[in-house]
Structures are given as C-alpha cells and as structure tokens.
Amino acid sequence: MSDYTPSQIETKWQAKWETDGLYHADIDEKRPKFYALTMLPYPSGDLHIGHWYAMTPSDARARYKRMNGFNVMFPIGFDAFGLPAENAAIKDGIHPMKRTFANIERMRGQLRSMGAMWDWRREAVSADPGYYKWTQWFFVQLYKHGLAYRKMSPVDFCPHCNTTLAREQVWGDDRHCERCGTPVIKKDLDQWFFRITKYADELLNYDGADWPERVKTLQTNWIGRSEGAEVRFALAADPASSITVFTTRPDTLWGATFMVLAPEHPLVDRLTTKEQAAAVAEYKKQAARQSDIEREATDKEKTGVFTGGYAVNPVNGEKIPVWIADYVLMTYGTGAIMAVPAHDERDFAFARKFGLQVRVVIQPDGLEKLDGATMPAAVPAHGTMVASGPLSGTPADEALQAAIRFVEAQGFGKGAVNYKLRDWLISRQRYWGAPIPMIHCEKDGWNPVPDEALPVLLPEDVEWKPTGESPLKLHPTWKNTTCPVCGGPAERETDTMDTFMCSSWYHLRYLSPRYDKAPFDPKEYDYWMPVDTYTGGIEHANMHLMYTRFFHKALRDMGVTEGPEPMMQLRNQGMVLGEDHEKMSKSRGNVIAPDLLVERYGADAVRAYLMFFARWDMGAPWNSTGIDGTIRWLRRVWTLVTEPAGKPTASPETLKALRRKVHQTLKRVTRDFETFEFNTIVSGLMELLNEMSKSREAGAAGSPEWTEAIDIYVRMLAPVCPHIAEELWTEVLHKPYSVHQQAWPKADEAAAAEDEITIPVQINGKVRDRVVVPADATEEQIRAAALASEAVQKFLEGKAPRKVIVAQKKLVSIVL
Ligand SMILES: [Zn+2]
Ligand SMILES: [Zn+2]
Numbered sequence: 001m002s003d004y005t006p007s008q009i010e011t012k013w014q015a016k017w018e019t020d021g022l023y024h025a026d027i028d029e030k031r032p033k034f035y036a037l038t039m040l041p042y043p044s045g046d047l048h049i050g051h052w053y054a055m056t057p058s059d060a061r062a063r064y065k066r067m068n069g070f071n072v073m074f075p076i077g078f079d080a081f082g083l084p085a086e087n088a089a090i091k092d093g094i095h096p097m098k099r100t101f102a103n104i105e106r107m108r109g110q111l112r113s114m115g116a117m118w119d120w121r122r123e124a125v126s127a128d129p130g131y132y133k134w135t136q137w138f139f140v141q142l143y144k145h146g147l148a149y150r151k152m153s154p155v156d157f158c159p160h161c162n163t164t165l166a167r168e169q170v171w172g173d174d175r176h177c178e179r180c181g182t183p184v185i186k187k188d189l190d191q192w193f194f195r196i197t198k199y200a201d202e203l204l205n206y207d208g209a210d211w212p213e214r215v216k217t218l219q220t221n222w223i224g225r226s227e228g229a230e231v232r233f234a235l236a237a238d239p240a241s242s243i244t245v246f247t248t249r250p251d252t253l254w255g256a257t258f259m260v261l262a263p264e265h266p267l268v269d270r271l272t273t274k275e276q277a278a279a280v281a282e283y284k285k286q287a288a289r290q291s292d293i294e295r296e297a298t299d300k301e302k303t304g305v306f307t308g309g310y311a312v313n314p315v316n317g318e319k320i321p322v323w324i325a326d327y328v329l330m331t332y333g334t335g336a337i338m339a340v341p342a343h344d345e346r347d348f349a350f351a352r353k354f355g356l357q358v359r360v361v362i363q364p365d366g367l368e369k370l371d372g373a374t375m376p377a378a379v380p381a382h383g384t385m386v387a388s389g390p391l392s393g394t395p396a397d398e399a400l401q402a403a404i405r406f407v408e409a410q411g412f413g414k415g416a417v418n419y420k421l422r423d424w425l426i427s428r429q430r431y432w433g434a435p436i437p438m439i440h441c442e443k444d445g446w447n448p449v450p451d452e453a454l455p456v457l458l459p460e461d462v463e464w465k466p467t468g469e470s471p472l473k474l475h476p477t478w479k480n481t482t483c484p485v486c487g488g489p490a491e492r493e494t495d496t497m498d499t500f501m502c503s504s505w506y507h508l509r510y511l512s513p514r515y516d517k518a519p520f521d522p523k524e525y526d527y528w529m530p531v532d533t534y535t536g537g538i539e540h541a542n543m544h545l546m547y548t549r550f551f552h553k554a555l556r557d558m559g560v561t562e563g564p565e566p567m568m569q570l571r572n573q574g575m576v577l578g579e580d581h582e583k584m585s586k587s588r589g590n591v592i593a594p595d596l597l598v599e600r601y602g603a604d605a606v607r608a609y610l611m612f613f614a615r616w617d618m619g620a621p622w623n624s625t626g627i628d629g630t631i632r633w634l635r636r637v638w639t640l641v642t643e644p645a646g647k648p649t650a651s652p653e654t655l656k657a658l659r660r661k662v663h664q665t666l667k668r669v670t671r672d673f674e675t676f677e678f679n680t681i682v683s684g685l686m687e688l689l690n691e692m693s694k695s696r697e698a699g700a701a702g703s704p705e706w707t708e709a710i711d712i713y714v715r716m717l718a719p720v721c722p723h724i725a726e727e728l729w730t731e732v733l734h735k736p737y738s739v740h741q742q743a744w745p746k747a748d749e750a751a752a753a754e755d756e757i758t759i760p761v762q763i764n765g766k767v768r769d770r771v772v773v774p775a776d777a778t779e780e781q782i783r784a785a786a787l788a789s790e791a792v793q794k795f796l797e798g799k800a801p802r803k804v805i806v807a808q809k810k811l812v813s814i815v816l
Contacts, residue, residue: 004638006602010723014115022738023117025073027527034070035528036062037507037567039536039544040077040124043103044084047110049584049592049610049622053576056607057616057678058535059116063719064673066117067744073528075510076111076118078104080127082499083161083179086432090465096432097460100127110595115603115722117740124509126502131509132434133455134519135502138555139437140448147195147554148426150446155425157187163429164189166498167422168543186288192436192495193423196550200225200419203549210569218541224420229404231413233259233338235271236310236319243267243311243322246333246418249343250407251399253315254388255361256338259322260304260350262330263287271322273308280305280324287326302327302350313338314412316389325350333418341378342370348378361388365396424547426498431464431471433496441483441490449492450484456492470494503544504551507531507566525561534567537575545570571676574619576610581621592622604721605631611720612682633686634724637717640692641710641728648706649699655706658695661688662709663752666745669716685716711735712745761786761812763795771812779806786812 017023038058041051062074085096085103104125111118124131142148155164156175160182169178176183196203200223206216228248235241243259261268263284272280283305304325311322327346328337341351341358351358358372364383385394385402394402407413427436435456437449449456459478464471472478473494483490505519511528512521552566577583578590585591597606609630614620648655665688672681692700692709700706710733718725718739729739754775759782761769769791773782783806786792792814803815 004635004724006604006634006723007599009727010113010115010603013723013726014112017738017740018112018120020738022740023074023119024121025071025075025119027524028071029527031069031071033528034062034065034072034533035507035531036065036072036074037510037531037534038074038076039534039540040079040503040506041107042082042084043078043080043100043107045103045106047107047594049576049594049597052114052594052606053610053616053619054536054573055116056114057573057611057676058533059114060607060611060678060681060719061533061673061676063117063722063740064744066740067715067719067742069743072117073119073122073510074117075122075124076116076120077122077124077506077510077513078107078126079499079503079506080104080125081132081433081496081502083163083430083432086430086464087161087179089432095460096464097127100432113595113598113603114607117722122510122513124506124513126434126499126506127432129455129457130514130516132458132502134509135434135497135505136437136449136454136456137451137519138505138551139497139501140451140454141558141560142194142554143438143448145554145558147198148192149195150190150192152188152190153193153425154186154188155191156184157189158182158184161430164191164425164427166425166500166543189427189429191425191427192438192493193425194550194554196424196547197419197421199550199553200421202553203421203546205564207564208568209565212538212570212572215538215541215545215570215572218538219546222421222542222546224418226418228400228416228418229407229413230334230416231314231338231407233311233314233320235267236312238270239312241267241270243336244334245336245338246416247338248418249340249400250403250413251382251385251388251391251394252340252343252361253313253338253403253407254385254391255340255342255359256313256320257341257351257357257359258320258339259311260325260328260337260339260347261307261322262328262335263324263326264330265324265328265335267336268307268324271307271309276306276308280307283324283326300327302346302353304350304354306354314410315406321356323350323354331422332420342372342375343378343380345378345380359387361386362399424498424500424550426501427495428498429470430496431458431462433499434458434502435472436493436495436497438493439481439484439490440493441486441488443488444483444485444490446493447484453484458496470496472496500543500547504548507534507548508561519560529561530563530565531567533569533571535571535573538572571617573616574614576614576619577621579622579624584622592624597627601627601631602634602723604724605634608634608682608720611678614679616676616678630682633689634721636689636693637713638724638728640689640696641714642732643696643701645702645706648701648703650695650703651698654695654698654700655703658691658700658709659705659748659751660754661691662712663747663749666712666716666747667752670744670747673719682720685713685720688713714739715742715745718742757809759786759809759812761789761792761814763792763814764816765813768792768795777809782806782809782812786814 038055062072066072080100085100089096156170157164158177160180170184171178204220204223226248229250230244230246232242232244304323307322309322310319313320339347341347342360343362360370360372362383363386364381382396385391385399391402404415435458437456438446440446462471462475479492479494481490481492508520511524515521548566552561555561580590582588609627613626665684668684669681714725714729725739729735730737756772757775758770758772760767769789771785771789773785783804801814801816805813
C-alpha cells in the first residue's frame with residue numbers, strides 16, 4: 001500500500017464531494033433537521049488561522065450530527081460591506097467593490113481547502129444587490145413599525161475613518177476607534193437609530209436558549225437595567241419648571257443636600273446667576289474637551305462650579321444649591337443627580353471638597369451611629385431610614401418600596417427603571433455599505449423608498465475618499481430622485497447602514513439566497529429555523545449577538561419570524577495567539593498562515609491539530625512543533641488500516657481488552673462531541689491507536705474484534721479528518737461511499753464495562769489504601785474487601801471500626 005499523501009487524497013475527495021453534492025442540505029421532512037451556523041467571515045483577503053480554529057471544530061460537530069441521523073445544514077457566506085475594504089481602498093486606490101469580490105474569490109478557495117461540509121449553493125454575500133435589497137427592505141419594515149427614527153444627536157465620530165461609530169465600536173478607557181485606534185470625538189449629526197431599547201427587558205430573558213453564562217452576563221451588564229424612582233425637583237425661582245433625576249436609592253431622598261447637573265444639561269443656563277455666569281461658561285468649555293471615561297474616572301479629583309441657582313427637595317421643601325460637574329454625564333439617566341453625600345462616595349468627595357452639607361439618613365445595622373459632620377467616608381450600605389420625616393424608622397428591606405410609594409403618593413415622582421442600553425445608531429457617512437432606503441422631500445419630509453423600487457443600488461462611480469461627508473452626497477446625480485408621496489423632486493438619504501445591520505439576518509438569507517419574493521423562502525424557514533448551534537467569537541457579545549436577537553424579536557412582532565430567539569445554542573471559541581503568546585498581527589510578524597500548513601501537512605492534520613492543541617473555548621498560543629505529533633499520528637493510522645491483517649493469534653483476553661478500549665473511546669468521543677470538548681476527542685483517538693497497535697503486536701489483526709475496531713475507528717475519525725477517513729473507508733476497506741453518509745457507531749455498554757474497579761479507602765478522612773474488586777461487586781463485598789486490606793487492619797489494631805460507609809462504587813470511608 002502506498003504512503004499517506006494528504007495533498008493527493010484531499011484534492012481528490014474535495015472534488016468528488018463537490019461533484020456529488022454530498023453536502024447539499026435540502027428539506028427532508030422524514031429526518032430531523034439541524035442548522036449548524038458558524039459566524040461568517042469578513043472578506044479581508046486571507047483566511048487566517050483564527051478562522052480555521054473557529055470553523056473546523058464547528059464543521060466536525062456538524063458532520064458528527066449528520067452521522068447521528070440529522071439532516072444538517074452548514075452554510076457559509078461573506079460579511080462583505082464595511083470599513084476595512086474602504087480604508088484599504090483609500091490607501092491604495094483599488095475600488096472597494098473590486099477588492100471585496102476578489103478577496104471573496106480567494107477566500108472561497110481557502111475555505112474549500114479546509115474540506116468542510118459547506119453547502120455552497122446556500123452562499124450569501126451581503127454586498128450583493130440581491131442580498132442588500134432585503135437589508136433595505138428590513139430597514140423600511142423597522143421604519144414602518146416605529147422602530148427606526150431620525151434625530152439630531154451628539155455621536156461618537158472617528159476623525160480618521162471620518163464616520164460615526166456605534167457606542168459598541170468605541171473601545172477602551174481612552175475611547176478609541178475599534179477599527180483604527182484613533183481617539184473618538186463627539187459631533188452633532190442627524191442620524192438614523194433603531195429602537196433597540198424597546199426590547200431591553202426582553203433581551204435580558206434567555207429562557208429556552210442555551211447560551212454561555214459569560215455572554216449572558218456581558219449582555220446583561222451592557223443593557224444595565226436598574227430599578228428605582230424618577231423624582232422631580234422644582235426650581236426655587238420657577239416652581240413650574242423642574243429637574244428630573246433617576247435614583248436607585250429613593251430611600252435617601254431626605255439626605256439630598258444639593259444637586260449636580262451635567263454641564264450640557266439644558267437647564268444650566270436658566271439656573272445660572274449673573275455672578276456665576278463666567279465661571280459656569282469656563283467650566284462647560286473644559287468639560288467638553290474630555291471624554292466620558294475621563295469624566296467618570298472615580299480616582300479623579302472632583303471638580304465643579306455652583307450655578308448660583310437652587311432647587312427644592314420635594315420631600316422636605318428645603319432649598320438646595322444646584323451645581324454642575326463633569327462626573328455627571330448627559331448620556332446616563334437624565335443628566336442630573338440628587339447628591340446624597342452621606343451615602344454616595346462621589347457625592348461625598350464633592351461635598352467635602354466644596355464644604356457642602358452631609359446629612360445622614362440611613363443607619364445600617366451593626367454600625368455605630370453615623371454623624372454627617374465627622375464621618376470620614378460615605379456609607380452606601382442599605383439600612384434603617386433615619387431623619388427621613390414620616391418614613392423614619394422604616395427598616396432596610398422595606399425602605400426602597402416605602403420611598404417609591406411615598407414619592408408616588410405625594411405626586412412628585414414615580415417608580416422607574418433605567419437602562420444603560422442606548423438605541424442603535426446605524427447611519428454611517430461612508431461609501432461601502434447598503435444605502436439607507438429613505439427619501440426626503442421639502443413638503444412631505446422623510447418617506448421610505450417603495451418596495452418595488454428596492455434595491456437602492458450603490459453607485460460604482462463614486463469618490464470614496466473621506467471628507468467627513470458621505471461620499472454618496474458628493475456624487476453629482478445619485479441623490480436626486482422623486483418623492484414617493486407627491487412625485488416632486490426629492491433627495492435620497494446619502495448615509496449607508498452600519499454593517500451590523502447586514503449581519504443581523506444573514507442566517508435567514510442562507511435559507512434561500514436567491515429567493516426574490518421575500519428575504520427568505522417561508523418553506524425553508526419553517527423547516528430549518530431556529531439555528532440549532534451557533535459558534536463564533538465572544539467579542540461579538542455586545543454587538544452582533546445583541547443586534548441579531550433584537551432583529552429577530554422585532555421581526556417576530558411584525559409576523560416575519562417566529563419564536564423567542566434566533567439561535568438556540570451558542571458556543572464561543574477562544575483565540576489562537578502567536579508563538580510569542582501575543583495576539584497575532586502582521587506588525588508583530590507572528591501570524592501563522594494556514595495555507596502553508598495545509599501545503600506542508602495537509603488539511604486533515606491542520607484540522608486535527610487545531611482541535612487538539614487547546615481547549616476550544618480557551619484557545620492557546622500556537623506551537624509549530626506540536627503539529628508534528630499530529631501528522632505522525634495520522635501516518636500511524638494510515639499504516640494500521642492499510643497493513644494486511646493476516647491470521648489472528650491473540651488470546652481471548654487481548655481481544656476482550658481491545659473491544660473494551662474501542663467502546664470506551666467511542667463513549668468518550670460521543671460525549672465530547674456533544675459537549676464541545678474537541679481536544680479530548682483527538683487525544684482519545686490517539687490513545688486508542690496506541691492500544692490498537694499493542695493488540696496488533698499481540699496478534700489481534702484479522703479477528704472480528706479487530707475488524708470492528710478498524711470500522712469504528714475510521715467512523716470516529718471522519719468528522720475530524722474527513723479526507724483520510726474517506727480514503728481509508730472507501731479505497732482501502734472497500735466499504736460503501738461515503739464514510740460521511742454512515743451512521744455514527746453505537747457503543748456496546750457491556751463491552752465497555754471494566755472487569756475490575758479500584759476503590760480508594762479512607763480512614764478518618766485520609767486515603768490509606770486502594771482495593772481492587774470485581775466491577776459488579778455488591779456493597780457488602782466492597783466493605784469486606786476494604787476491611788480485609790492490610791493497611792486498614794494496621795490502623796484498626798484489632799478493634800472494630802466505629803463506622804464504615806461505602807459511597808456508591810467510588811469510595812470506602814472508615815471512621816475509627
Ligand atoms: Zn477609525
Ligand atoms: Zn413630496
């Protein structure tokens with residue numbers, strides 16, 4: 001038999017599978033469906049090792065599900081719009097469209113080299129007019145249902161990329177652009193938003209969805225729901241006007257001794273007295289120069305200026321001074337706070353610095369009586385309400401509700417919920433995106449492009465170099481159109497959509513990528529949706545994974561989709577780092593190119609190594625020598641299966657032990673596929689190979705046990721290393737093509753059972769011995785074996801033990 005030559009067998013089988021349509025997934029009502037989805041790549045130019053790391057185990061698991069009788073759909077496509085292509089175009093002058101589609105062509109080839117079970121007929125590319133027609137249609141639907149709106153607002157703007165960013169795209173304490181690292185500035189622009197906040201509460205609910213705790217926590221924190229009360233403080237000089245605050249501690253209202261507004265708060269100018277005008281103006285200027293994070297930093301020296309104006313604390317009628325300070329942000333809550341220095345750290349620091357009154361209104365249990373004049377720090381803990389008028393004496397556990405009831409009864413506020421989540425800003429002043437399908441007429445205002453006029457095509461002849469204006473605005477004719485209401489001259493919206501809009505629904509386009517009557521064929525939807533398993537990076541927790549859930553829920557309420565969630569199970573892979581333990585990047589020179597590895601070792605070895613070298617959910621630094629072990633293993637598999645068997649000479653014990661190991665491994669690999677433990681799948685197969693080599697040396701080859709072992713081994717190998725498994729199955733063992741259409745083997749429990757088990761024996765909590773008993777020993781037999789042990793006899797010194805506990809078949813515990 002010839003040597004193992006991956007390059008030959010891999011291209012051969014990839015071509016045959018393609019010709020035979022082996023991985024085509026079509027509706028089949030007789031079989032249960034399984035929609036396996038991996039996050040679609042961005043066409044950056046090259047498939048990198050991170051794609052392989054994310055996708056090959058996802059492919060292996062999809063294959064495993066198929067062998068288990070599921071009708072599996074495993075589609076792929078490209079998230080083709082977006083800034084990187086445009087930024088690259090600005091650098092080297094190649095049109096983003098040309099670059100993107102050339103990159104896609106290249107990456108298709110690279111994806112094919114992986115030997116994954118993609119159904120290429122279902123490929124979807126978000127920059128295709130046939131795709132973005134429906135992205136635009138969805139925009140119109142959201143608009144018609146009141147979930148898309150336009151407003152002037154200060155937005156985060158990257159001066160380098162010349163575009164607005166979503167809050168999620170502003171990273172780090174220095175608030176830099178996710179794409180280019182440039183510090184982000186604020187700018188006032190008219191923008192389109194999606195009302196994701198309407199779904200804030202529902203997005204906190206994951207009932208029925210098997211998602212990682214970490215993602216749920218990230219999203220929950222991002223949504224930032226807090227309960228409390230909204231309270232109105234009237235202006236002392238103008239009781240008809242008031243400042244509204246949101247507080248999570250209405251039980252501290254009697255301790256509010258001053259108020260603080262964000263410098264940008266609209267009431268600041270009305271409150272400011274002549275005497276304070278200059279100081280206030282100066283302070284506003286310096287605050288505008290700082291980022292939100294700088295302003296919020298807790299370790300920062302507190303600064304602020306008195307406006308000269310006063311508000312009235314509604315619970316006690318006291319006049320309290322109103323200040324402005326940069327630690328209060330317009331973007332959180334209402335842009336104003338009631339300051340309760342005795343029970344809030346920042347308010348305390350502020351009060352002490354400016355000599356403002358500190359009044360204790362909460363006395364936590366077990367603390368000495370607090371004194372506002374002398375306390376060295378704020379006490380934010382909950383406790384009994386004191387010095388709080390009619391509510392004095394209310395215990396800690398009733399304080400919040402009692403305070404809310406009081407506020408509501410008195411008519412100056414109400415119980416309220418606050419969220420950190422903001423509406424999704426989707427306007428981008430960039431070229432390479434789906435045009436926002438809206439038309440503006442002087443007479444009729446904004447109206448959506450009629451369905452029959454979709455898609456609004458992105459023109460090719462555009463100067464895409466950034467000017468801060470949308471490139472489409474600078475096109476001589478593109479924006480001129482007619483008003484869908486009056487038929488008069490009108491202008492198109494010239495901004496394009498955030499590409500997260502395109503990726504919010506790509507799993508639906510895969511259902512029927514060429515369907516032109518709707519975004520997807522409802523027959524396909526009914527069969528395939530929801531996605532059964534979704535795999536991808538955790539970095540998308542607050543963006544894509546939140547947006548796609550919102551999208552699904554909003555469409556469900558319009559009757560377009562069904563069910564609570566689009567993706568029932570989510571699993572995140574970790575990251576492959578460079579050999580230097582740093583994130584891979586071209587500038588560090590630590591990038592591992594999968595193409596070269598495939599050329600040298602074959603796709604199967606790369607697949608197996610990526611599954612083996614790290615816990616999938618954790619990731620690890622790359623290790624170039626490690627893959628040698630994987631290729632040696634595959635060569636040994638090749639030899640073991642291809643060597644002629646001859647006549648068996650092994651003892652019955654050897655054959656029994658071989659079967660036991662085979663079925664034990666099968667049980668383990670099956671379990672590990674279910675739980676995404678890919679590294680132990682490969683190590684299990686490696687261990688079994690060692691055992692099989694030993695049995696072969698002991699003369700097992702040629703026996704029925706041996707034949708069964710080889711059969712099960714190749715089937716278990718198939719999802720991990722699809723090419724070598726196919727070659728061995730079809731060409732060497734001459735079994736019916738294809739191994740990927742075979743059933744997953746069933747473990748024989750009796751064969752897998754151990755003959756004997758070893759049980760540790762504890763004396764007074766310390767392990768002193770281990771006893772070996774038959775696997776089917778009774779509790780009485782195990783007890784007798786433990787007491788008969790020499791070590792135990794020594795400790796007993798002839799006396800009877802006080803207690804002997806046999807814990808299942810795992811432990812014997814003796815108390816002297
Ligand atoms: Zn940027
Ligand atoms: Zn009009």
